[in-house]
Amino acid sequence: MTWAPERVSTLQLSKSTPLQLLRALDSGPRGLVDSDAEARLARYGENVLPARRVPALPIVFLRSLRDPFTAVLAGLALVSALVAAWATASVIVVLVVVSCALRAAGEHRADRSAARLRHLVASTATVLRRADEDAAPVAREVPVDQVVPGDVVRLAPGDLVPADLRLLRASGLTMHQAALTGESAPVAKYPVDEPARTPPPAGGRADETRTGAGAANASPSGARAPALGDEDFDRPEVCFQGSSVASGSGTGVVMATGVDTRFAAADRAPRDDRRTTAFDRSVYGISWILIRFMLLTPPLVLMANAALRGRGLETLPFAVAVAVGLTPEMLPVIVTTTLARGASALARTHQVIVKRLPALHDLGAVDVVCLDKTGTLTQDRPVLDCALDISGAPDDAVLRWAAVNSLWTLRLADMPCPDALDEALLDAVEERLTTGLAALEYDAVAALPFDPVRRLSTAVIATPGRLGHHTLVVKGAAEDVLERCELTEEERGRARALADHLAADGLRVLAVALAERPATARPYGAADEHGLTFRGLVGLRDAADESAASALAALSHRGVAVKVLTGDHPGTAARACRELGLDPGDVVAAASSDALSDAELGELAASTTVFARCSPAHKARLVRVLRERGHVTGFLGDGVNDLPALRACDVGICPPGAVDVVRETADVVLAAKDLTSLDHAIAAGRAGGATIASYLRITLSSNLGNVIAMLTAGLLLPFLPMLPSQVLVQNLCFDAAQLAFAHERPQAAALRRPLKLRPREVLFSVTGFGVLNAAADLATFAVLVWALSGTRAQTPFHAGWFTENLLTQALVMVLLRTGRGGGIPATAGVLALTGLLLPLSPLGPLIGMGALPLAYYPLLAIVLALYAGALHWRTRGARWPVPPA
Numbered sequence: 025m026t027w028a029p030e031r032v033s034t035l036q037l038s039k040s041t042p043l044q045l046l047r048a049l050d051s052g053p054r055g056l057v058d059s060d061a062e063a064r065l066a067r068y069g070e071n072v073l074p075a076r077r078v079p080a081l082p083i084v085f086l087r088s089l090r091d092p093f094t095a096v097l098a099g100l101a102l103v104s105a106l107v108a109a110w111a112t113a114s115v116i117v118v119l120v121v122v123s124c125a126l127r128a129a130g131e132h133r134a135d136r137s138a139a140r141l142r143h144l145v146a147s148t149a150t151v152l153r154r155a156d157e158d159a160a161p162v163a164r165e166v167p168v169d170q171v172v173p174g175d176v177v178r179l180a181p182g183d184l185v186p187a188d189l190r191l192l193r194a195s196g197l198t199m200h201q202a203a204l205t206g207e208s209a210p211v212a213k214y215p216v217d218e219p220a221r222t223p224p225p226a227g228g229r230a231d232e233t234r235t236g237a238g239a240a241n242a243s244p245s246g247a248r249a250p251a252l253g254d255e256d257f258d259r260p261e262v263c264f265q266g267s268s269v270a271s272g273s274g275t276g277v278v279m280a281t282g283v284d285t286r287f288a289a290a291d292r293a294p295r296d297d298r299r300t301t302a303f304d305r306s307v308y309g310i311s312w313i314l315i316r317f318m319l320l321t322p323p324l325v326l327m328a329n330a331a332l333r334g335r336g337l338e339t340l341p342f343a344v345a346v347a348v349g350l351t352p353e354m355l356p357v358i359v360t361t362t363l364a365r366g367a368s369a370l371a372r373t374h375q376v377i378v379k380r381l382p383a384l385h386d387l388g389a390v391d392v393v394c395l396d397k398t399g400t401l402t403q404d405r406p407v408l409d410c411a412l413d414i415s416g417a418p419d420d421a422v423l424r425w426a427a428v429n430s431l432w433t434l435r436l437a438d439m440p441c442p443d444a445l446d447e448a449l450l451d452a453v454e455e456r457l458t459t460g461l462a463a464l465e466y467d468a469v470a471a472l473p474f475d476p477v478r479r480l481s482t483a484v485i486a487t488p489g490r491l492g493h494h495t496l497v498v499k500g501a502a503e504d505v506l507e508r509c510e511l512t513e514e515e516r517g518r519a520r521a522l523a524d525h526l527a528a529d530g531l532r533v534l535a536v537a538l539a540e541r542p543a544t545a546r547p548y549g550a551a552d553e554h555g556l557t558f559r560g561l562v563g564l565r566d567a568a569d570e571s572a573a574s575a576l577a578a579l580s581h582r583g584v585a586v587k588v589l590t591g592d593h594p595g596t597a598a599r600a601c602r603e604l605g606l607d608p609g610d611v612v613a614a615a616s617s618d619a620l621s622d623a624e625l626g627e628l629a630a631s632t633t634v635f636a637r638c639s640p641a642h643k644a645r646l647v648r649v650l651r652e653r654g655h656v657t658g659f660l661g662d663g664v665n666d667l668p669a670l671r672a673c674d675v676g677i678c679p680p681g682a683v684d685v686v687r688e689t690a691d692v693v694l695a696a697k698d699l700t701s702l703d704h705a706i707a708a709g710r711a712g713g714a715t716i717a718s719y720l721r722i723t724l725s726s727n728l729g730n731v732i733a734m735l736t737a738g739l740l741l742p743f744l745p746m747l748p749s750q751v752l753v754q755n756l757c758f759d760a761a762q763l764a765f766a767h768e769r770p771q772a773a774a775l776r777r778p779l780k781l782r783p784r785e786v787l788f789s790v791t792g793f794g795v796l797n798a799a800a801d802l803a804t805f806a807v808l809v810w811a812l813s814g815t816r817a818q819t820p821f822h823a824g825w826f827t828e829n830l831l832t833q834a835l836v837m838v839l840l841r842t843g844r845g846g847g848i849p850a851t852a853g854v855l856a857l858t859g860l861l862l863p864l865s866p867l868g869p870l871i872g873m874g875a876l877p878l879a880y881y882p883l884l885a886i887v888l889a890l891y892a893g894a895l896h897w898r899t900r901g902a903r904w905p906v907p908p909a
Contacts, residue, residue, distance in 0.1 A: 041217050042192055042277075051174035051277055053192060054161040055152030064172040071171045071187055071281035085128035094120055094356055100318070100347060122357055129364070149186035152176040175278045181443065183269045188285045189276035191215040191261050196272030196474040196481075198443060201264070202398045204287075204664050205257050205591055210270035210444065212476030216261045260476070266664060266683060271443025271474070287664065287685070301674045302389040302656040302780075303382035307359060309783035310720065314350065321347040321731070342744050346751070350731045352723040354762045359385075361766040362715045366708040374704045375696035383691035385716065386675040388709030389656040391778040393579060393702075394647055394669065396661040397590035400679060400699075401576075402566040402600055406444050408452035409531055413560040414515065416522055420456060422560035424464070426536045427453040429499040431464045432483035436471035443474075445532065448564055469494055470548045479504045484548050487540055496539040496548075498556055505535035509558040523561055530599030531563035566600060573604045575699035582706055583777045587633060587650075589614075589643045591665065594636035601634060608634045614642035626653045644668035656778065660702065662686055677702065713779040714770035718842045720781075723762060724790040725840065726833045729797020736798075737805055737825075743818050745805075747872045750826055757858050758833050764851040768843040792898060793840070797832060800891040804828040807887060811880040819874030823863035824884075826873060830859025831888055839895045 046052055056064075089095070097120050104113035149168050152161040152175075163178060168186045171177070177189055179197065191197070191213060198210035257264065263276060265287040282288065322343035363385060367378035378384050398404055411423035430446035453461060467486035474481040480500020487493040498505060502523040506516055519535075526533045537556035579586055586606060590597045594611040601608040611634045617625050626649040629635075635646060643659075647669045650657050659666070659673040662682035670676035670689050678690040680697055687693055694701050737745035746754070808824045834852040841848055863873040 042190065042215065045190055045279070046277060049174040049277060049279070051176065053176060053275075055154055055176040056172070056174050057154050057157060059156075061153060061170075061172050061175065064174065065170060068172065069282055070169040072169050081128060085124055087128075089120075089124055094124065097351065097356075100351070103322075120356070124356075150178040150180075150183075152178070171278060171281055173278050173281055177276055177278060179263070179269050179274045179276065181269050181271055181273070185263045185265050185267045185269075187265050187278045187282075188280040188287075189263050189278045191263065191274050191276045194272065194274035196437075196476070197274040198270040198272055198476070199263055199267045200270050200404070201257060201267045202404055202663055204264060204266050212260060213263055213274065214260050214476050271446075287683075301382065302386045306389070306781035306783065307355075307382075307385070307716065310724075310781070310786055311355065313783055313787060314352070314724075318347045318350055321350060324735075342738075342746075342748050342751075346731055346734055350727050352720065352727065354723070354759045355720070358719045358762065358766055359716055361763075362712045365766065366712040370705055370708050371695075374701045375694070376701050376705045376708075377693040377695055378691070378705075379693065380691045383675045384705075384709045385713050386656065386709065387658065387692065387706050388711070388713035388779045389781075390584060390658040390675065390706060390709070391780075392585045392587060392650055392655045393658045393660060394587045394589050394643070394650070394673070395659075396643075396663065396666050397588055397592055397597055397600055398566070399662040399681060400569070400660055401572045401588070401604060402568055405567045406448045406532060406564040407567045408448055409563045409565045410526070411560065411562045412522065412526075414519055414522070414558060419560050422536050423449065423452060423456065423562060425497055425538065425559055426499050426534060426562050427461075428464050428466065428485065429481060429483045429497045429536070431461070432466070432468040432485065432497075433471045433473055433481045436468055436483070437473040445534070445564060449562065469543075472548060472550065472553075474500070478550060478553075480553065482548070482553055486543075490540075492543045494541050494543050496541060496552060496556070498537045498539070498553055499534055502533050502535040502561060505537050505556070506558065508554050509537050509556045511558055515558070519558060519561070526561060526563045527593075528595045529563075530593065530595035530597070531565055534562045534564070536560055536562065565603075566596065568600065568603050569699060571697075571699040575702055576604055576606050578700060578703035579706075582703065582775075584706065587629065587635070587646070589635050589638045589646055589669065591638055592636060594634070597634050597636045606633065611636050614638040614646075617642070617646075622649050622652065625649050629653075640665045640668045644672040647672045656780070677705075707775050710775045710779050711770050713781070714774035714842060715765055715768050717779065717781055717786075718768060718770070718840070719762065719765040720786065721790065721793070721842075722765075722836050722840045723758075724787070725793030726758070726797055726836045728790060728794030729799075729801060729832075730829055732794065732798035733801030733805070736802065740805075741821075743821075746822055746825060749871045750822055750873065753862075753871055754826060754829055757830060757855060761833075761837065761851045761855040764837075764848045765841075768841065768848060770843040774842065793836075793895070796891065796894050796898060797836070799894075800832055800887055801825070801828065803887045803890075804884065807880065807883045811877050811883065817874075819869075819872055820876050823868060823873035824876050824880055827859045827863060827876070828884060828887070831856050831884070832891060834859070835888065835892055835895065839892060840899060 040048065050060075089098075097116050101113045101116035101120070104110075104116065148165045149171050150163050151166055151171060153164050153166075154161050161176075171186050173187075175187075176192070177186060179185070185199070192215055194214045197213045199213050201211050262279075263274075265285045280286075360381065363378075363381040366384050367381060370376040370378060370384075395401060408423065411419055411426070413419040413422060427449045430449045434446060450461065453464065466488065468483065469486060470484040472482040472484075478500070480498055482499075483497045484494050485497065487495045498508070502520070506519055506523075509516075509519075511519065523533050523535065536559045538559055539552075539554075539556045541552065576586060588597060588601060588606070588608070594613060598608040598611050609632065612628065612632050614635045614637050617628060617635075620628065622645075625645070629646050629650055630653065635642065638646075643661075643666065647657050647659055651672075651674065657673045658675045658677055659669045660677040660679070661670060662679050664683060664685060666678075666686060667689055670678070670686065675692060676690040677692045677694065678686045679694050679699070682690070682693075692705060694705075734745050734751075804825060808821050811824075812820055834856040837852040837855070838849055862868060864875065868874065
């Protein structure tokens, strides 16, 4: 039968038996013939995800031109060129090119750094291949990209699943699916004949299989919420690319490779569905308001001069110069330089890769961080928490017998390595018992490995001191072990209550029991696992990430609220939070929020720290409603199940162990295995945001005051208050001085709370300073009229106003700055000297400025002193940056 992929998609998960599936794939248990495998590889392609290339630097540069502010500056350059103001046009073009080049270089460097972190889902796979139809199958190690549909793959502990496959055989097979589902417990996998009618594993209740009394070495996956909007991950007979073998072994047939896998389906999900970010709402929001004013300024100047002074198009260069004067031309340069320096320092000192430069600003504004638990706060590695007898008292003998079972099951069943729970028990024995593993040395007879249906394992040893007797050491799911124990109803109820209590406290619970039997030569089987003597329970918990506690404490100190969104059991999530010093409060099961409106869910999310059993859709919705309540949200996750939330938040973050598609989607990659690097990233974001805020405060205040004064003077004077060339030179001097802001270090107070720039509040605050600046300019206007004994001395008038403008701008730089360093006082001094000396230099007459009378300077000093006092008074009452609501 010729294999057709469209037929397999119908059969593979719903209707097919293993035999039907093998026939549909034109394969068999003995694997593919080499020639057939080569033909399929040529026809269906390599088993790889679609390649993502780092965009070339010119492409990144062209993308940076899409910035709205850059587009407006380019428009002003075009208008300047049309009116033959070549100098103005040239300067604007230089600013645009420099800004875009800096931004493109920073983002291209981040893309290359992130690309170096990529690794294959797996490097090789063990497949059965035959040289020809009559040859015996041979197990071969082949590169993962050479695996094809129909290949028969063998799985062993530690293997990464190379493609989506259907199990044909399995022995104690459990899988880690945390990267796909967020569920930290290994999931039992085993073949079934009728997948559409497969009942849940015996003895397992859906509400307790994760960590409760029904949990064993692995728990059925019914305990968690379905991932990616479907329930296929719950199927025990299917193993998906992106998962790994926790214990046991298995053989399966490949159903889908490359772009047809479920992992690739998540990779193909839309990437451009993120809503407007905090950066867009702040810096871009301010820019768009300014853009509206800039677009209105030239026609208003033209109409006012035509109506009141009878001037025509000759005032167009002046109108364009006024519009440019209102523009913070250096905003793109300052923003890009500041963020690029912060991103470079983070990568160099803390191994934090910022892939999208505005994301660094967003980090500074974050006031809520949502975290996935598994792989983020925890290591996805169990450790022993307690070993108790039936009364709940600590009993190391219970731990020892549990470890005996783990050790001899491992050795006699010829398993290559222990699963995570067995390894945790053996490690605990080494730490707690003085004799270590030597205490576990017995004459072993046989072992029955863990089985996902029985949900227990048995080791048989020679009874110490009783010749001719064997002891069965049984360990497994509490419910299944208790069913096989000889207990009174009271004792059974007490043991179940203890197991339920441990499960509710977030532990994985294993029961331990013994039975003594006369020695026998026949093989031991499941029928011998009865009439057991209950010894006690062991509880295991997820090991916390070593840096998680300090990272959470640092976030709290920064004023950032933490929300834990996990697919795990509520008790498991609560326990992990308590161990890390985070009060979980009342844990909410995410499914209970399905009936709530967005407004109701927003209220619940604001007061809840932990949401458990979250599906990817739950996580994304919670992030969205938090954003709609005005919060700036970050999301830290590492698995495919976290992708919708990463795309819904303001800034997506991933740890170093994240799957490849998550690293591609995230805006920020924590390359070091240290969650405290997130705190450093937030601090760097706030530092960059404070620098941008300081620049905006100073520049907008000065520019707004100058424009108001020039428009007013232009209507009162019979000549233009400043020539376009003079406005351009003034802007060039101020722009050059503003480069110092990119090197400013903010005060420590600016790093303590989230930084939010609300455009309307920012502009309202700037207006107050701008009016003060305009008042100083108009006072200088009056001084010039008096000092020059008339208003027709154009060249000295232009010189006087030019000098006053640069001096007031220098004062603003010093008095309104909020940080330290950067050489701002020295730069402001140079700017002031330029304002005083340029009109007196040989360059003055070249741009239409003449000498000023000496009487002007004392009067100017008085105006500047009054202006400085007013600025100081206004600064004490102003709040900047704007604190969060």
